[in-house]
Amino acid sequence: MSDPAFRFDLAATCGAARTGTIHTPRGPIRTPAFMPVGTAATVKAMLPESVAATGADILLGNTYHLMLRPTAERVAALGGLHRFMNWSGPILTDSGGFQVMSLTGLRKMTEEGVRFASHIDGSRHMLSPERSMEIQRLLGSDIVMAFDECTPYPATREQAQASMELSMRWARRSRDAFGDRPGHALFGIMQGSTFPDLRAQSAETLREIGFDGYAIGGLAVGEGQAAMFEVLDYAPGLLPADRPRYLMGVGKPDDIVGAVQRGVDMMDCVLPSRSGRTGQAFTRHGVVNIKNARHAEDPRPLDEACTCPACRGYSRAYLHHVFRAGEIISSMLLTWHNLHYYQELMAGLRGAIAAGTLDSFVADFHAMRAPGDIPPL
Numbered sequence: 001m002s003d004p005a006f007r008f009d010l011a012a013t014c015g016a017a018r019t020g021t022i023h024t025p026r027g028p029i030r031t032p033a034f035m036p037v038g039t040a041a042t043v044k045a046m047l048p049e050s051v052a053a054t055g056a057d058i059l060l061g062n063t064y065h066l067m068l069r070p071t072a073e074r075v076a077a078l079g080g081l082h083r084f085m086n087w088s089g090p091i092l093t094d095s096g097g098f099q100v101m102s103l104t105g106l107r108k109m110t111e112e113g114v115r116f117a118s119h120i121d122g123s124r125h126m127l128s129p130e131r132s133m134e135i136q137r138l139l140g141s142d143i144v145m146a147f148d149e150c151t152p153y154p155a156t157r158e159q160a161q162a163s164m165e166l167s168m169r170w171a172r173r174s175r176d177a178f179g180d181r182p183g184h185a186l187f188g189i190m191q192g193s194t195f196p197d198l199r200a201q202s203a204e205t206l207r208e209i210g211f212d213g214y215a216i217g218g219l220a221v222g223e224g225q226a227a228m229f230e231v232l233d234y235a236p237g238l239l240p241a242d243r244p245r246y247l248m249g250v251g252k253p254d255d256i257v258g259a260v261q262r263g264v265d266m267m268d269c270v271l272p273s274r275s276g277r278t279g280q281a282f283t284r285h286g287v288v289n290i291k292n293a294r295h296a297e298d299p300r301p302l303d304e305a306c307t308c309p310a311c312r313g314y315s316r317a318y319l320h321h322v323f324r325a326g327e328i329i330s331s332m333l334l335t336w337h338n339l340h341y342y343q344e345l346m347a348g349l350r351g352a353i354a355a356g357t358l359d360s361f362v363a364d365f366h367a368m369r370a371p372g373d374i375p376p377l
Ligand SMILES: [Zn+2]
Pocket: 302, 303, 306, 307, 308, 309, 310, 311, 312, 337, 340
């Protein structure tokens, strides 16, 4: 990369899959990387040091939520997002575009940007490429995302083309507004829905503008895994090989494995933390619903091989009890376990790519989770 303070070193490839390191002034990000989501300057139910203990190198923060509450200006006055939330590692912020577009009925989109009403108090706001860059700068984000329109799914070819072209004009404005900020990276976002030629056009425009990394947007929006993988069969290859590739909003463990196999380097999703709060645990053997009565008297941990605090110290029976009783520790333990599981999965993928054994790793991954859970006692 042009900026020596922010660069991507590719260490090994295995088929289309890649492993490497994104170097940032706030520390390295090992790829493929999974980024836990800290929507409102917190990964819900977790202390930042606990998130780091799961193996996460980088967090994601949400521009939309932070601009409304406590506001980017207040975060800046308090020393920036890292200091505010007590996380010293790298932070990626989204552009806010995805959330404002989801405010059906409360928003008005024009060439300039999106006017919308806050879901909190109805106050009126504007998000544009320029305003999004300003907010992400005030937050002190290490990886800034270009402002784009996430094309809804399904879209006709005409809709997908118009939406992608708007996103490309906004990508140019984002690049101009971002300026030159050593040690901070700006990622462009590819759109084009499920149309290969639109994806190619989008990639070409983004390469021409020039970004420090590239995201594949407009996926994980209801198209289903098969359609998503179809796009990922060719989309990562349209992007420069020497820059990180980020698949936004993905996903379930098998989505992540499939995306990494197809050449994705970074992902984020609320799933491990949100599921933790609703009693779902991801394990090597599949998804465990801890509220299920079968766990009420089970003295075994969620996963005997897992080294997270929930598995080392607590039985399924206890986790079942505290979930049913609505105790706060239920969210804490299940979120920790889920984030730990996701980071172990990423470490396994990185190791297998480096060793050239990704195919057998993936085969074991699928075979092991096929039963859905260990047999009941
Ligand atoms: Zn565990």
